[in-house]
């Protein structure tokens with residue numbers, strides 16, 4: 001299954017709430033080596 005990334009994920013399914021999110025700073029983070037933003041999200045979201 002391909003990753004469907006969105007820069008504006010619904011509340012409760014944001015990168016910042018995902019266990020794969022690694023915070024870099026308040027505006028950015030990393031997910032499996034990719035740059036992501038806290039309010040983004042994808043279909044691999046897994047709650048912390």
Ligand code: SF4
Nearest residue numbers: 015018021031041042
């Ligand atoms: S798996 Fe998806 S929702 Fe979770 S941090 Fe990575 S890009 Fe964001």
